[in-house]
Amino acid sequence: MMDWTDRHCRYFHRLLSRHALLYTEMVTTGALIHGDVPRHLRFNAEEHPVALQLGGSEPADLAHSARLGQQWGYDEINLNCGCPSERVQRGAFGACLMAEPALVADCVKAMVDVVDVPVTVKHRIGIDKTESYEFVRDFVGTVAEAGCKVFIVHARNAWLQGLSPKENREVPPLRYALVHRLKAEFPHLTIAINGGITTSEQVAQQLQLLDGVMIGREAYHNPWWLASWDAAFFGADGVGGPDGVALTREQVEAQMCDYMAREAAAHGTPWSSIARHMLGLRNGLPGARRWRQVWSDHKLKSLPPHEVMALAHGAVREAA
Numbered sequence: 001m002m003d004w005t006d007r008h009c010r011y012f013h014r015l016l017s018r019h020a021l022l023y024t025e026m027v028t029t030g031a032l033i034h035g036d037v038p039r040h041l042r043f044n045a046e047e048h049p050v051a052l053q054l055g056g057s058e059p060a061d062l063a064h065s066a067r068l069g070q071q072w073g074y075d076e077i078n079l080n081c082g083c084p085s086e087r088v089q090r091g092a093f094g095a096c097l098m099a100e101p102a103l104v105a106d107c108v109k110a111m112v113d114v115v116d117v118p119v120t121v122k123h124r125i126g127i128d129k130t131e132s133y134e135f136v137r138d139f140v141g142t143v144a145e146a147g148c149k150v151f152i153v154h155a156r157n158a159w160l161q162g163l164s165p166k167e168n169r170e171v172p173p174l175r176y177a178l179v180h181r182l183k184a185e186f187p188h189l190t191i192a193i194n195g196g197i198t199t200s201e202q203v204a205q206q207l208q209l210l211d212g213v214m215i216g217r218e219a220y221h222n223p224w225w226l227a228s229w230d231a232a233f234f235g236a237d238g239v240g241g242p243d244g245v246a247l248t249r250e251q252v253e254a255q256m257c258d259y260m261a262r263e264a265a266a267h268g269t270p271w272s273s274i275a276r277h278m279l280g281l282r283n284g285l286p287g288a289r290r291w292r293q294v295w296s297d298h299k300l301k302s303l304p305p306h307e308v309m310a311l312a313h314g315a316v317r318e319a320a
Contacts, residue, residue: 004220007043008269009277011259013219014046015252016226019234022050023214026080029056032065041072051076053122055083057097059110066111066119077111079104081123082154095158098127101139105146112147120150122194122214125178126157133178140182140189150190152214153179180209200225200232207233221280224249249281250313257305271305272298287316 003025005013010022027040043050052069054077056062066077081104083094097104104121111119121143125136140151156172174196183191192212197203203213219226227247230236247255256278263269275295282288294300294312303311 004277006277007047008259008263008274009220010047010050011044012252012256012274012277013223013226014044015247015255016223017229019230019236020226021076022047023078024051024053024074026053026055026083027065029054029058029061029065032068033061037068041068041074043072043074048073049075051078051120053078053080055080055094057103057107059106062107063110063114067114070115070117074117076118076120076150077115078120078122078152079107079111081121082158095124095127096160098123098135098139098158101142104139105143108143108148109146118150119148120152121148122152122154124154124156124158125175128157128159131157131175133181136178137182137185140186144186144189149188150192151182152192152194152212153182155179155193155195176206183210198222200228203233220277222283223278223280224283249285253278253281253309254306257309260305270301271308272296272301275305275308282316287319290315290319 005023005025007024010024013020013022024043031040041052052066052072052074054062054065054069056065056079062079069077080094081097097107108119108121123136123139126132136153143151155174155176155178159167159172176193179191179193183189190211192214193206193210194214194216197206197213197215198218203215206213256274257271260269260271260274263274264271279292279295282291291312294308294315300308300311
């Protein structure tokens with residue numbers, strides 16, 4: 001979810017679900033050691049609970065980055081062992097780390113030793129065309145011994161050669177049964193599943209066998225789905241609002257406009273950098289295409305966001 005789940009996206013998603021655990025886009029250890037730490041780690045207090053996802057393979061660097069994450073207030077530190085992109089491979093981290101479970105264990109232990117928040121791992125069920133259950137079982141077993149108690153499992157292999165990141169989310173077959181088998185073999189661990197899950201019915205089915213479900217691109221492209229999660233999966237009445245009162249799409253949009261105005265005043269952030277994350281808010285509704293066109297029109301970037309919202313709603317009425 002690089003360049004997708006930034007702090008603006010997470011603020012938006014938190015308006016829709018008060019209880020879902022949110023994850024940052026992957027932040028590399030190099031970016032934190034050599035780059036602008038506030039730019040990478042700043043987040044809104046409303047985002048809690050929120051996890052910092054790290055990319056790296058050097059235990060000392062990951063320990064330093066995890067310590068920074070805790071200092072900045074993140075609720076969890078997550079190590080990415082699932083990203084298959086060539087750029088990530090060149091950095092010797094991501095999915096290729098699954099071939100080195102002892103190194104991942106060292107990385108986890110280095111982080112566990114310096115932070116009090118949970119250290120978790122996101123990974124695949126295998127790499128390339130090795131489809132052995134024993135491979136992922138041994139990976140989880142080795143890393144768990146280092147102190148990791150939570151594993152988020154993308155139920156596809158990662159093909160490190162021959163497939164793009166997009167193809168890696170679609171071509172290798174989903175094998176949910178392997179994730180279920182992991183939970184049966186490691187009942188003391190928290191095992192969550194990721195990959196190909198797009199409906200509440202599928203989520204409910206997985207929760208009968210597993211401890212959690214991670215949703216990525218479907219949550220981004222169809223964000224209003226999140227508005228049903230608190231009631232469906234957390235036993236909560238209402239959605240989004242701090243007083244427990246359910247928000248409408250229009251109220252969420254208006255709150256995002258307020259947020260855009262605050263961000264512009266505080267950091268000079270153009271509203272278009274924030275609005276891009278909410279373009280799926282009206283998916284499936286009449287006039288959704290015209291609404292998206294208005295919010296995507298950079299010729300309007302000089303207008304205050306509430307005025308853009310008014311134009312977007314006018315476009316919806318004209319399209320009706």
